[in-house]
Amino acid sequence: MNRRPLCFGRLLLVVLLGTWSLPLTGQPLSGPAAPAPTSAPANEPQSPTYRPDSLYPLDGLLAERQAALNFDPLTGIGQLLSGGDLIRFKLGEGLFLFGGSLISWLEPVRWVDGRLQAPGATLQAMGEWFALRRAERTALTSVAVILIDPGHGGRDPGAVGLFGSGSAAWQAREKDITLAIALELYRQLTQLWPDKTILITRTGDTFPSLEDRVSMANGLELGVNEAIIYISIHANASFNARANGFEVWYLNPEYRRTVLDDSKTEGHSQDVLPILNTMLEEEYTTESIFLARAIQDGLSAQVGGQTSNRGVRAEEWFVVRNARMPSVLVEVGFVTNEAEAQRLSTEAYLQKLTKGIYNGVVSFVDYFEQRRTPSTP
Structure with a gap:
């Protein structure tokens, strides 16, 4: 870059x-x-x-x-x-x-x-x-806030992989996988950047709604030249039991939305607002793609030899569609693939996934802030 x-x-x-x-x-x-x-x-x-x-x-x-x-x-x-x-x-x-x-x-x-x-x-x-x-x-620009969102939780287990039978039956639940990764990512980023605000949408087996998660992000007040990024963590599922791998999603650039905060546009010329909204949309898309690629590269370096790299993709997921900031959705693997579900159930593999996301975030923030001395992962 x-x-x-x-x-x-x-x-x-x-x-x-x-x-x-x-x-x-x-x-x-x-x-x-x-x-x-x-x-x-x-x-x-x-x-x-x-x-x-x-x-x-x-x-x-x-x-x-x-x-x-x-x-x-x-x-x-x-x-x-x-x-x-x-x-x-x-x-x-x-x-x-x-x-x-x-x-x-x-x-x-x-x-x-x-x-x-x-x-x-x-x-x-x-x-x-x-x-x-x-x-x-x-x-002066800095990424002041990083919001980590472990998908699902509480009454919503997310995707579930069921394997074996009888006393040998076991399962891999998306909500448990995403929370484990998010908590460790939160710990590592807080340790690296004590001066930044690192937030997480849940710290236990609770169920914040999709609206609650997005509102938490959109409701944050930023100072002059401060920015926020949103990282949503999920696990995948498929009817194809052989499907495996990680991927990172960002909002489809063709999707049109209003990203201006109405409370901050009062008294501003109505003529310029459509131009400003388009500029903001383009900014969010550009930065989201950079963030997605950085995380994808980080994951590939950590687990690329053990599972498939499914690339960076565009889609209109709720959280990336409604967050008024650069945002990505990370799919760390398939709980419906037994071999991958077994990996996703081990602390060592979850640590690798966390490290991949962490390295991607650090790479993006260093790039964005143009530091003279890069952060040490």
Whole structure:
């Protein structure tokens, strides 16, 4: 993995949900003032050189910063979105809102020759602010919360493999397997990252509903530049007694859903919400695929020689469909395959599965946070 997505999940909301307000610095609005120029990091595209007083189409800035433009010709209000960061402007007026708190006076955007154009100094200031925001997000972003969800429990045993007869009869229950793995994964991640919040949906033989599990994840409050990932652990079953192996699922990218939190969009422009929702969907899907692949690689390294690697797959499971964050569902093996059920009933094999998931999570978090010194598994 050598390329990092622009933003991560719910982090988008932190930047975008501001309102028109005075600068937080307390500095008065006087004269033409722009965000302070900064040097872009080495891997950041450099802004082109503009002549301050010459007019340029906005197209160049859109391409340079991979930005999207939303403009309402009736109100004259425009919004530029780049990597989750937002600049608002009004046609013909010099008041610009950068993010949710910084107001600046710049030479205005105008409608010239059938297109939106702005002076070079204005485009330079906007491009430099986008570069600064991306650099800050890259430097500060962290996976603050990891939610582990052992499937089933209580009155719901999940998949059950029944073998033998009479006094030799035995069974392998999904709810027991998933809980054993989840508890050990919780212990290891808590030990590795005492500064992160590691949560688990159940610690015993209880039955939180699917809605309860998802609500626990969606209801968490995150700080600025903090993110959460959701890992649901399950065991598989099949009418084919020879079916075996592990697989990791993420939400089908074709499935359309609303991922914006309604409580955090009040007062925000209705025009931009569909764009923002689509961006969030794409972010969640991208990060979920990366997380799924990392866990799949971890499992393959631990148990790939003992069972089948069934790959990374897309599906519309309830927990990944309704969680408003990057989320995956891990199937650790088939309880209906007697040989695999026997392995799933041993502590040694469950430890290997746990280690595989653990290594995948650590790999993903290190990649996402771009640590200078990777975590030691």
